[in-house]
Amino acid sequence: MTQQTLTEWNDTQNESGTAGPPRCLSLTVRGPWGHFRRVEGNIVKQTYRIIPRTTVAGLLAAVLGIERDGYYELFARGRSAIAIEPVAPLRTVNMPVNTLSTADESMKSLNPRGKISIKLPDPTKPRQQHNYEVLVDPAYRLYVWMSDSHWFETLHETLDEGKSHYVPSLGLSEYLAEITYHGRFEVESGPTDTAVAVDSAVPNAVDHVVPDAESRCQIEESPAFMTVDGGGRTTTDFTSYTYNPDAGPVRVRNPDTAIVDGNTVMFV
Amino acid sequence: MLSPEEFRRTYPEATLLEELPDRPIASLRDIQYLYGTLYTLATTGGGTYAPYLTPDAAGDLVDEPDSLIVVRVDISGDVPVLASDSQGPVWVTKYTEELIPKVAHCKYPAARGIDHSVTHQAGKNSDPDKLARYAKERLSKWAADSVVQSTAEDHEDGWIIDALAELGENEDTIETLEREVRSNLSGSTTALLTVQVKLDADGPYLWPGDLDVAMAAMRSRKLSKLISKGKASNSAGEATDLITGARTRTVGTAQDPLNYFLGKQLEKFPGFDPDQAWRTHPISEDAAITLMNAETFIDACSYRTFGARVYYLPYFFGKPSVEDTYLLYGILYDTVMQDAEERGLTPIETVYQRREDDAIDDNKLRFYVSAVMPHQMSRFDVFGETMNGRIQYPASLAAAHRDALRTAAFKNDGERTAALPRDENWPLLSDGGLLGLVASGSYFYQTFSTGDDDTDASADDPRIQALVSVLSGDSIPVSTLLESYVDRIIDESGDDEYGFPFFRVASQYAQLCALATAEHDFLEAAGKQRPISEPPSYESRTMPKIEEPITDGGFAGAEKLESFIEDTPALATNDERCASFLLGALVGAVGSYQEYKHDRSTTLVDQFPVQAVTRNRIKKVTESAIEKTITYTRQEKKGNASYPGTKFDYIVDRLRETVIQPDPDDWEIDTADLRFYYALGLTYGMNDRPLGSSIESEQPNPTAN
Numbered sequence: 001m002t003q004q005t006l007t008e009w010n011d012t013q014n015e016s017g018t019a020g021p022p023r024c025l026s027l028t029v030r031g032p033w034g035h036f037r038r039v040e041g042n043i044v045k046q047t048y049r050i051i052p053r054t055t056v057a058g059l060l061a062a063v064l065g066i067e068r069d070g071y072y073e074l075f076a077r078g079r080s081a082i083a084i085e086p087v088a089p090l091r092t093v094n095m096p097v098n099t100l101s102t103a104d105e106s107m108k109s110l111n112p113r114g115k116i117s118i119k120l121p122d123p124t125k126p127r128q129q130h131n132y133e134v135l136v137d138p139a140y141r142l143y144v145w146m147s148d149s150h151w152f153e154t155l156h157e158t159l160d161e162g163k164s165h166y167v168p169s170l171g172l173s174e175y176l177a178e179i180t181y182h183g184r185f186e187v188e189s190g191p192t193d194t195a196v197a198v199d200s201a202v203p204n205a206v207d208h209v210v211p212d213a214e215s216r217c218q219i220e221e222s223p224a225f226m227t228v229d230g231g232g233r234t235t236t237d238f239t240s241y242t243y244n245p246d247a248g249p250v251r252v253r254n255p256d257t258a259i260v261d262g263n264t265v266m267f268v
Numbered sequence: 269m270l271s272p273e274e275f276r277r278t279y280p281e282a283t284l285l286e287e288l289p290d291r292p293i294a295s296l297r298d299i300q301y302l303y304g305t306l307y308t309l310a311t312t313g314g315g316t317y318a319p320y321l322t323p324d325a326a327g328d329l330v331d332e333p334d335s336l337i338v339v340r341v342d343i344s345g346d347v348p349v350l351a352s353d354s355q356g357p358v359w360v361t362k363y364t365e366e367l368i369p370k371v372a373h374c375k376y377p378a379a380r381g382i383d384h385s386v387t388h389q390a391g392k393n394s395d396p397d398k399l400a401r402y403a404k405e406r407l408s409k410w411a412a413d414s415v416v417q418s419t420a421e422d423h424e425d426g427w428i429i430d431a432l433a434e435l436g437e438n439e440d441t442i443e444t445l446e447r448e449v450r451s452n453l454s455g456s457t458t459a460l461l462t463v464q465v466k467l468d469a470d471g472p473y474l475w476p477g478d479l480d481v482a483m484a485a486m487r488s489r490k491l492s493k494l495i496s497k498g499k500a501s502n503s504a505g506e507a508t509d510l511i512t513g514a515r516t517r518t519v520g521t522a523q524d525p526l527n528y529f530l531g532k533q534l535e536k537f538p539g540f541d542p543d544q545a546w547r548t549h550p551i552s553e554d555a556a557i558t559l560m561n562a563e564t565f566i567d568a569c570s571y572r573t574f575g576a577r578v579y580y581l582p583y584f585f586g587k588p589s590v591e592d593t594y595l596l597y598g599i600l601y602d603t604v605m606q607d608a609e610e611r612g613l614t615p616i617e618t619v620y621q622r623r624e625d626d627a628i629d630d631n632k633l634r635f636y637v638s639a640v641m642p643h644q645m646s647r648f649d650v651f652g653e654t655m656n657g658r659i660q661y662p663a664s665l666a667a668a669h670r671d672a673l674r675t676a677a678f679k680n681d682g683e684r685t686a687a688l689p690r691d692e693n694w695p696l697l698s699d700g701g702l703l704g705l706v707a708s709g710s711y712f713y714q715t716f717s718t719g720d721d722d723t724d725a726s727a728d729d730p731r732i733q734a735l736v737s738v739l740s741g742d743s744i745p746v747s748t749l750l751e752s753y754v755d756r757i758i759d760e761s762g763d764d765e766y767g768f769p770f771f772r773v774a775s776q777y778a779q780l781c782a783l784a785t786a787e788h789d790f791l792e793a794a795g796k797q798r799p800i801s802e803p804p805s806y807e808s809r810t811m812p813k814i815e816e817p818i819t820d821g822g823f824a825g826a827e828k829l830e831s832f833i834e835d836t837p838a839l840a841t842n843d844e845r846c847a848s849f850l851l852g853a854l855v856g857a858v859g860s861y862q863e864y865k866h867d868r869s870t871t872l873v874d875q876f877p878v879q880a881v882t883r884n885r886i887k888k889v890t891e892s893a894i895e896k897t898i899t900y901t902r903q904e905k906k907g908n909a910s911y912p913g914t915k916f917d918y919i920v921d922r923l924r925e926t927v928i929q930p931d932p933d934d935w936e937i938d939t940a941d942l943r944f945y946y947a948l949g950l951t952y953g954m955n956d957r958p959l960g961s962s963i964e965s966e967q968p969n970p971t972a973n
Contacts, residue, residue: 039510039549040297041528044640044650094651104541131649206292207586211631216741218656219585221294221510234507234547236515240294245656 021081021145021267024260025156026182028087029059030139033095034170034177035132039223039235045097045132047171049090050201050241051140052222053268055171056082060144063158063179064151065165069228074151077225077237081145083258083265085200088139090245095134098127138170143200143260143267145187156184182261190257190264197249198257200265201241209242210251217242217250224268239268269324270310272598279309281590291513292587296655297551299583299636300525301511303565304558306597312369317483319557320490323368324564325375326389326460334457335363336371337399339406339445340473341435342466348431350444351466351473358403358448363460370475371462374486376493377523377563384489386410386476387462395456400446402461407436407445415492416485425481428465494519494556500542507550511559514552520545522556525563526579526640527648565600568607569615573639573709574731580615580657580707580739581636584629595626616707616739619659630660637739639732651729652736661741661788665711666702669782673699675806677832678778680959684824687832688774688948689955696775709735715776717755738790746793746800749780750940757947758879768859768873773951776944797941799837806835825956826918829853832952838945844937845945847926851886852949853956854893854919860954861900861915872896873950881946882939887932894920919953 029051036048036055051059057080061071074080100106100121107119146152158164159181168177190196195210202209206219224239244250249264257264270278279287287305289298304319312318329335338359340351350357363371374385382388382405390402410416411433420426435441464473476482495504503520521542522529529549551559570579582599584592602618616635622628635657642648672678673690678697680686692698695705696714705711712731730752737744753776760769783790784803791801833839839846859873876889901914914920935942 040295040524041650042545042549043648044528046528046650046653094649131651133650133653206294209586211585216656218654219292219294220655221298229506231505232544232547234505234550235510236508238508238510238513240292 021187021258023184023186024081024083024143024145025152025159025184026141026143026261027159028139028141028180028182029168029170029177030088030137030180031170031175031177032137033175034135034138035175036135036171036222045130047092047133047135048220048222049092049135049218049245050084050086050220050222050243051138051170053082053084053224053239054222054226054235056084056142056144057226059168059170059177060155062166062168063164064155069233072226072228072233074146074148075225079147081143081267083143083200083260083267084241085141085143085263085265086139086243086247087141088137089247090138090243091136092133093136094131096129097132098129100125100127134175135170141182141263143185143187143265145267185260188259190255190259192254192256195251195253196255196257196264198252198255198266199249199263201243202250202252202255202266203239203241203268205252205255205266206240206242208253208255210253212251215248215250216245218245219243269601269604272594272601275310275597275601276594284309284590284593288588288590288593289512290587293583293585295510296526296528296581296636297511297559299581300559300562300566301555302583302588302593302596303562303581303600304560306593306600307561307565308558310597310601317372317487319554319561320374320384320483320487321372322375322561323373326363326373329363329458329460330365330368331362332458333362334360334453335459336361336367337403337449337452337459337461338464339403339461340464340466341407341432343428343431343435344466344469344471348435350435350441351464356448356452357444358452359464360452360459367475370477371460372475372477372483372486373460373462374490376490377560382410382413384493385486386482387460390459390461392458393456394458396450396453399453399457399459399461400449403449404436404442404445406461406463407432408442409436411436413489415489419485419488420481423481423484425479428467428479428481429485432463432465490557491553494522494553495546497521498542500545503543503545505544505546505550507546509552509555510550511555512552516552518546518550518552519556520547520549522549522551523560525559525566526638528650564604568600568604571614571708573735574713574729576639576641576651576732578639578709578735579636582615582619583634583636585632585634592632595622595628598622598626614704614707616659616662617704620663620703623659630658633659635659635739637736639736651732652740654736654740654742656741657739658741661738662703662706664787665738665782665790666706668786669696669702669706669778670699671808672778672781672785672806673697674810675781675804675808676835677781677804677806678774679809681809682959684828684958685955687828687952687955688777689771689951690774691771694771694775696778697771706738711735711738711779715756715772715779716752717759741788743789743792744783746791746797747938747940749783749791750797750800750938750944753780754878754940754943754947757943758877761877761879768877768950768954770951770954773947774955777948777951796842796936797938799841800941802837804836804838806832823918824958828956829918829922842937843926844932844935845941847890847923847932848881848886848937848942849945849949849952850919850923850926851881851890851893852946852951853953854897854916854923854949855889856950856953857916857919857956858893858896858900858953859950860957873954878943878947878950881943883932883935883937883942886935886942890923890932894923 036052038046038048057071057075102121106122108122110118168179169175170177219240219242221238221240223235225237226233227236242250257266293299308319311323312321340357340359342349342351371387372385373387375389376383386406388402390399411429420429462476464475466473495502500521507518509516509518569581570577599619603615636655637657638653639651640648641651677687678690690697712734716731730748734744757769760772781804784801793801839849855872855876859871862868862871881889897915
């Protein structure tokens with residue numbers, strides 16, 4: 001397989017930048033629980049319903065074994081494309097969790113003078129209970145393309161062998177994820193007729209969604225792209241996803257869709 | 269605040285369009301930003317400082333006596349002094365509408381600390397001592413504040429601030445101020461405290477609103493809070509504004525009107541640094557100020573229930589259009605006004621009232637709904653949340669409930685009582701204001717169990733879950749509903765004074781019928797409980813039939829029972845449930861009989877309360893109830909009553925058929941299910957009687973069979 005250059009990919013994009021890439025890998029991630037902390041709250045522990053694009057990038061980086069802050073360029077705009085399709089109803093429960101402070105001053109060093117030293121919250125301190133909004137049985141089918149053919153191939157091979165470098169999880173490390181790999185697919189351009197039923201979450205097209213009294217559609221905005229600077233990482237762009245919480249399709253007027261393995265999806 | 273008509277006039281289409289966000293509403297922050305924008309436009313209008321002011325914060329004080337205390341300072345001479353003219357150094361007056369822009373109040377929304385503006389709001393009914401302290405702090409604390417001081421350094425009129433601060437250091441001045449405040453006030457009052465300054469010997473005393481340096485200092489103080497709060501000292505950095513999407517300087521400790529984002533929190537994610545808060549929650553300064561201005565609208569669109577605060581924030585799906593924004597402003601304005609009048613209509617009711625006049629597109633109008641439970645000032649939980657609340661959901665439920673009360677289940681036919689009672693004193697058994705009940709959460713407060721704590725809900729409180737489900741079009745599991753109903757019935761059955769909660773059960777049943785009948789799927793049930801979620805097919809009765817002969821010698825009581833069972837899918841399709849109901853009906857009927865005919869204070873209803881009925885015990889209860897019926901039959905027949913068979917045989921016969929086969933020992937029915945339908949039967953039996961004095965007998969006509 002030859003690497004597609006950035007220019008080629010950019011040429012295939014239309015104005016809104018949501019048209020499909022040439023090919024993609026497809027996998028389903030699922031687990032009994034998931035929690036994707038929303039940026040609007042730190043007091044409250046709400047979760048996104050649709051796994052954020054940045055989390056997908058982190059999850060795949062974990063599969064590939066790329067370190068923290070090391071994968072943002074790989075999944076940058078124009079160098080990658082991801083579509084996310086919820087394949088199970090998006091249901092949540094409130095789960096009370098006892099937490100210990102993770103502020104620097106509350107972290108205790110274990111083996112502080114040794115070669116390997118780790119920090120953990122001081123277990124002698126009193127706990128505080130918070131309700132975490134937790135997704136129950138979340139499952140998403142992901143469609144992923146990267147312009148970097150080395151990593152694209154590596155990801156294909158790793159998934160194909162059913163391996164993962166780090167343990168994949170859904171938001172929090174204790175919510176383990178199970179990955180089913182479907183394989184590599186050609187991406188065909190999808191219908192752009194007046195109203196199309198889109199299977200994936202619909203990115204950045206709120207005003208094209210056809211409101212329908214029968215099926216429910218919801219919307220949320222989550223981080224999509226990140227960058228690293230001297231002090232840490234920041235979000236460079238957010239995506240608003242319109243989605244059907246019952247895991248059905250959403251009807252969209254004149255969308256930029258792609259068809260992968262028979263499913264109508266929208267990439268970002 | 270501008271009325272919706274004034275708003276439309278002041279901001280014609282082209283002008284308003286420039287102010288509106290260019291992106292679709294996709295998050296709570298987007299809604300808050302839009303509200304803040306509208307609020308600023310409607311109150312303070314344009315100008316550099318407008319978004320920083322809080323003209324409504326002291327709205328309650330307008331035109332109240334002694335509501336404004338003015339410290340008057342003359343800095344026209346070499347040394348700053350307190351005013352010595354006829355009005356004196358402290359002037360106590362009335363805060364009026366005209367003075368709002370002059371006084372230029374900017375409230376700091378925390379319990380501690382001074383307001384951002386030199387104008388400061390005292391607590392409710394502060395005593396003169398406290399007010400005297402606040403008065404002197406205008407000079408000694410506000411003017412000396414480090415942020416105010418650094419503004420003064422950079423401002424050409426900074427000398428004014430310096431003069432105030434200098435005066436604030438003078439002990440004599442402070443004493444004079446204290447004395448003057450005490451002598452000008454007769455007692456405690458709620459007031460704003462401000463400062464007037466005379467700059468020129470022949471010039472007037474100027475208000476803070478006239479002094480650019482005072483306004484600039486106010487602005488700096490407000491902005492400083494966006495980057496420093498609690499443990500954060502300078503939380504700002506270059507990032508993408510999560511509201512506008514612009515790459516800009518962002519701040520990390522902005523005030524959020526819903527308080528979802530505050531200082532540092534215990535987290536599962538290690539290494540959060542408050543000074544880096546702008547990385548996780550990046551908001552530009554302008555956007556942060558706009559969010560804070562959403563507070564008035566957001567407060568008006570919220571309601572307290574079960575100890576939690578429920579927010580319903582209306583918005584239109586997609587990018588805000590000018591027309592939708594005029595409508596939205598109208599809704600918000602009405603809600604604020606109604607809140608002020610204490611009519612307490614929820615935005616859902618306000619919208620419902622407006623939607624015909626304004627041709628609101630029901631599909632586009634959405635509500636952000638959440639229930640927030642505070643535990644402490646800085647720790648609380650969100651129990652339920654959706655961006656997808658819609659007016660149709662509560663409206664269809666309210667309509668279905670009203671319709672249920674108009675069916676044979678709740679309306680009599682003129683001959684015999686309806687299956688279940690109605691009562692004007694019970695909100696769920698009378699016609700008025702059902703939408704308000706649904707929207708406010710009272711609808712479930714009336715019927716669900718109260719939990720461990722009567723007033724406050726817990727995280728898994730079914731009342732809040734049911735409320736949020738209904739508002740967002742989700743479904744409620746039937747099993748949750750029945751368990752909660754039964755818990756409430758058992759709680760109240762223990763009360764000796766009122767006995768069996770007859771109207772409570774009827775209210776619960778009316779709700780169950782409404783949830784099953786409403787246009788949306790509000791109930792979720794599996795297996796044998798599925799028929800409970802199916803709509804019953806009771807005959808609707810617009811008015812009771814007055815004179816209709818009983819057909820073919822049949823007995824009205826038997827016919828009523830038969831048609832109630834046939835029209836109730838939950839009973840018609842499941843013998844176990846039907847038997848529980850019939851047993852309740854028999855116990856209820858015998859209980860009423862004991863009470864009215866024999867004046868017994870303890871009846872069969874008290875003997876077999878809901879909590880006493882289980883799969884294991886139902887056989888024994890049935891035997892006892894039938895035995896009691898036979899005893900009364902014998903007694904009546906000795907007293908020369910003549911009818912064939914036993915008393916209440918229309919219930920007993922059916923009961924025999926259902927309880928005996930299959931044997932209750934082999935039943936599979938869930939306990940809550942069994943108990944609820946037993947309670948429903950009790951209510952049915954206690955309510956069941958002929959209407960009017962002409963009909964004596966409660967037994968079948970002896971000549972009929």
